[in-house]
Amino acid sequence: MPEGVAMPDLSVALERYEELRVRADAEYAAWRNPERPRIDIAMDTSSLANGARATGVAIHRVITERNAAVDMGQVHGYGMQWIHPSVQITFPNGETVLYGPVKPEDAARIVDEATGTWGAAADLRHGMVTGTHEGVPSIRDHEFFSLEPHERRLMRNLGLTDPDNLMHYIARDGYRATARMLGRHLSEEQVRNTLNDAGLTGRGGANFPTGLKWNFLYGAPGEEHYMVCNADEGDPGAWVNRVVMEGDPHLLIEGMLIGSYATKAKVGFIYLRDEYPFSVQRMEDAIREAEAAGILGNDVLGTGLEFHLRVVRGAGAYVCGEETGLLSSIQDSRGMPRVKPPFPAQRGVFNKPSNVNNVESFANVPLIVRHNSEWYREHGSDKQSGTKIFSFSGDIPRVGFMEIPFATRLEDCLRVCGGIQGGQLKAIQSGGPLGSLLPAEALPKLILQPDSFTPWDAIMGGGGMVFCNDQTSVLVLTEMFAQFVEDESCGRCITCHHGNQRQTEIIRRILDGEGRREDEPNLVMLDRTLQFSNCVHGQFSPKITRNMRVHFKGDFEAALLGVDPTLTMKGMYEVVVANQRPEEQAKAAADICPTAAIQGEPGRRRVVDEACIRCGACFEVAPDVMAKRPKAPKPGLVPIG
């Protein structure tokens, strides 16, 4: 603080907050108990992909045609993505019911249900989001949410607010932590200590204590400190950060605002992946609203404190999720990870002290500051306190996300997701491309806590869990990740850049049925070499291949011999015309084949093997005609060992 400038009076924050709160309470009460029934369309990336806009348009049309006494609004999906597009109806008595999937053709029934013909959409109901209604269970009692705490924390506003409405966030105690922290003169150190006491650790994968990291930035020299949010969420199969940003954008803003106070940062960046345009829009709108309300900007809640926040949109580079790559990308250059130290707290954005945290790390902060660290520790375990959002996908009937306490059994998660579908559980993929491929036998022993994964040479990671059945070879998945880490190598280190090219080549060749005796030792050598890469990307890039080699040794060795019981590795099976009849099917197969590999006259059709690319199109149209036949193992291939 320069000489002669008075300390800002922070107690004014409480007054400002109370003013906002009065307005927010009134607006929110009118939304919760509307004068007329309201149909809220769930709007988020998943809902939109499932056709939420078309559903919204159809409902709007019915309302207009009938001049029905119904309003429309929006919420975020509740977690059950398999029922998208979903809608909620809120009645004047405050009862809210969740429906899905609501297709455009269901619009009339939904409007009927909202306007008094209770039961018109009974088959689409899933439960009560709030209130009770005879014959309709609470959504909290749905099996899918049975592992969640009774009261959600990070997802507490889902289904209960319009994510685009700042007033809704405030009415549900949003920005209260900020107002109290400032108004009651909580010191920067107290804030950081509260987080440390709570046991909050980074959710981006490395699990470093958040408060401790903030100590480094607070203690860094100079006035110019930057607070950076890592919203790059590049792991395929993980969409935890997306839920926070699209479901409750102000929770992230408030987390960053508290962080800026606790570390003396005046400027913040949210580095957000390009694949989430809807998140970009929600975050930018929320920032604008917070600025207009005097929560962000030059005069945070009237205190004279400054915090400016901006979204920087990524452009499809996975390594920009690595914190130094991310910082480089913000600074107008290639997003290449660099050598550490210097750490971001020493040299970050524009070479000034900075701090990088994951979206979910920030999202926990307002909750901890508003309650206390003991409250936070009520969930989770001694080793890892709190709750975390996880996203579940793969061969399961219920794809979605939930917020569960740490140390929840992974086996229970699979159960509430409806169990494995289409075969037996074969593998669990966690932690993204730098993560793990776990064998089915690990499942009963795994709890959602980082150290539980360690004995399996695995990581829990950012929260994406993919359950895989035994119908696809684990080598097909290995090839996917090998190619991913190769593609996404920034190219700085020869080990990572070329090592990963070699790794992919070898795996591909095995898939083509050309495995060699030396492949295993070569993969081991590459693994060792990759450890000498600069950043975690290179160091962890052979991890999934290693997991495959070790945890799925039988599959790997069989593949080297050209044997694949799943018949999903290209080089290990051929496609044949098993039956010439029915001819309609045989003709359909020949017609659909993109390479014209199915040749010959009716009754004498055959597949030209060299032309067949194993795409699988013919099986769909001709299930009784086309078949896969395992190839004999390559002659001359010497068994290893």
Place this chain on the structure above:
Amino acid sequence: MPLETESKARVRALVADFRPNNGDMMAALHRVQHEFGYLSQESLEVIAEQLDMFPAILYGAASFYDEFRFEAPAQTTVRWCSGPACRLRNSNGIRDAMLATLGMEDLHEQTEDHRVGMVLGQCNGCCELAPMVWLEQHGDHGPEQTPVGHMTAARAVRMARALRDGADIEEAIDA
């Protein structure tokens, strides 16, 4: 070349509020690509000038990112999801079927008549729709993306044939 000057002026107006050393590069590149569908050499020159960067440095930086394009996209681009949930449902077959139908060797190519292109896409967490692709076109208001879920290889062939033969997105989805 009066045309060139005009489009340069358009780029200049688009990026006028960006400043050097302010972390504006990504936003500037996005805004111009959003408007024109790609980053032409001439637009890179204008952005470089605005950000006080050498064009070579700017191009070097921009080309690091998969999503920045330096040539006009095809009329319709098929963005193929490369994520794990999709791979478990034969997304490799879907990719290969479409490439073969379109006569392309690999992703990131276009048909000769520039009608259809194919690019690698990343999972954005809609895995309940796996396997999926997105069909993209560059409209008047920037890129427009239509997700198509529950793909199959046979559907991929029909969709690719329709697009190749000039169908619009709706027709291709119903093909």
